[in-house]
Amino acid sequence: MGPVKILANLTGLITRREGKKFLKLSEEIDEAVLAPAGAGGDNGPSLYIHIPFCRSLCPFCCFNRYLFDEEKARKYYINLKRELDLYLQRGFQFSDFYFGGGTPTVLMDELTGFIDYLGSNFRVKKISLETTPREVNRENIALLKKAGINRLSIGVQSFDRDVLKSMGRPFSPEDDAKEKLLMAEGEFDTLNVDFVFNFPGQTIEQFEADVALFKELGIDQATFYPLMASPHKKDAMERKFNRINTSREKEFYDIILRELYEKGYQASTVWCFSRGERMIDEYVVEDDDYIGIGAGSVSIVGGNFYVNSFSLERYEEYISRDKLPVVGWRRLSESEHLRYYLLTKLFGGKVDGREFHERFDADIHKKLRKELLFFRLFGLVEGKEVIHVTTRGMYPVSVMMREFFAALNGLREHCIENQI
Numbered sequence: 001m002g003p004v005k006i007l008a009n010l011t012g013l014i015t016r017r018e019g020k021k022f023l024k025l026s027e028e029i030d031e032a033v034l035a036p037a038g039a040g041g042d043n044g045p046s047l048y049i050h051i052p053f054c055r056s057l058c059p060f061c062c063f064n065r066y067l068f069d070e071e072k073a074r075k076y077y078i079n080l081k082r083e084l085d086l087y088l089q090r091g092f093q094f095s096d097f098y099f100g101g102g103t104p105t106v107l108m109d110e111l112t113g114f115i116d117y118l119g120s121n122f123r124v125k126k127i128s129l130e131t132t133p134r135e136v137n138r139e140n141i142a143l144l145k146k147a148g149i150n151r152l153s154i155g156v157q158s159f160d161r162d163v164l165k166s167m168g169r170p171f172s173p174e175d176d177a178k179e180k181l182l183m184a185e186g187e188f189d190t191l192n193v194d195f196v197f198n199f200p201g202q203t204i205e206q207f208e209a210d211v212a213l214f215k216e217l218g219i220d221q222a223t224f225y226p227l228m229a230s231p232h233k234k235d236a237m238e239r240k241f242n243r244i245n246t247s248r249e250k251e252f253y254d255i256i257l258r259e260l261y262e263k264g265y266q267a268s269t270v271w272c273f274s275r276g277e278r279m280i281d282e283y284v285v286e287d288d289d290y291i292g293i294g295a296g297s298v299s300i301v302g303g304n305f306y307v308n309s310f311s312l313e314r315y316e317e318y319i320s321r322d323k324l325p326v327v328g329w330r331r332l333s334e335s336e337h338l339r340y341y342l343l344t345k346l347f348g349g350k351v352d353g354r355e356f357h358e359r360f361d362a363d364i365h366k367k368l369r370k371e372l373l374f375f376r377l378f379g380l381v382e383g384k385e386v387i388h389v390t391t392r393g394m395y396p397v398s399v400m401m402r403e404f405f406a407a408l409n410g411l412r413e414h415c416i417e418n419q420i
């Protein structure tokens, strides 16, 4: 095993251990704790909105999702507005919004109605939204543009039919991802395509072909997710995705570095590569604090971590009592908070000592001395004022993020299986 892989495994292991601390949650929430820390608006948290419905459920998916049911989805949007109202009443202001899922486009009239509701309550600056190729058509593109979506992210996962088949991903000729991407290209400030790599059975050649086709299509941004364990263990197919062989993962990652990063694409995060000027990126990196609304969302705000109910019924039950649907929370210790900050900034490629000082009123080189020494010693980061992840450091940081998400997936697994 090469030295970078060994370092990646080590940093990954430490991150998973750190991530697990996030899962030691208190149940009873003192609602006074969930108050806006600062001014809100431009410097305030961003808002993540979870729409957990999909027309079919992909076995590998590690997010909180349910089979689309129109009646349930309409009820869900009513609850979502009420949850947002609870944050409004607490004085929160938001300007950056991120719709994730699930598939937020499954019910367009409710989605656009909800975006109008955001517009009438906030000064909307930026909206990102996830969807899937089967939902992309001229009508939806026009509706999303009219609603003011700035960044559209389409989950392609792979262009390869055999890979899609083994993913259990539904496809048909009219879903031809290539055609859908070209339809959306140029219609939004940023078009992003999601891919998954290191899928069981996926070959390096198949992944190389995915990257080559992405480049050929001339799309500006792609996010490459290393396969992470799926928390849903109902049948053998789904259980398969809990046995992930990470020994080949770096080979896949090296293709991204070779074909994109070394050919002029910028790393917006160690998973997201953009061409041209800086595109709109992930909220996890751009915003230090975010509130998540909807079933199974999490929030990080004011050094606290909050988890919403994953169950649609329980979510509704809380909302019907005008209570935030938070089922667990944790006040992060200083070191947990600082390390989380370091992880998300490294994920975005750099950590700025001045921003750190502004945020924590402390010197990063003192507060995170051991961590930075370790990264520097092994050539994973460089620079003093602004500390950059080196090319050598990118894969270890990718593994750290995967491991952090793996720890959170443990939480999802527990909450989904027990309908918490």
Ligand SMILES: C[S@@+](CC[C@H](N)C(=O)[O-])C[C@H]1O[C@@H](n2cnc3c(N)ncnc32)[C@H](O)[C@@H]1O
Binding pocket: 054, 060, 061, 062, 063, 100, 101, 102, 103, 130, 131, 132, 133, 154, 155, 156, 157, 194, 195, 196, 225, 226, 227, 228, 229, 230
């Ligand atoms: C929550 S999904 C929403 C996108 C949309 N529903 C779709 O499937 O096209 C966002 C992205 O997460 C990634 N993803 C989902 N499950 C994953 C897993 N188990 N491991 C790695 N990435 C995953 C996929 O790339 C997906 O496009």
Ligand code: SF4
Binding pocket: 053, 054, 056, 057, 058, 061, 062, 063, 065, 101, 102, 103, 132, 155
């Ligand atoms: S990958 Fe997308 S479409 Fe598939 S289940 Fe997950 S959220 Fe739904």
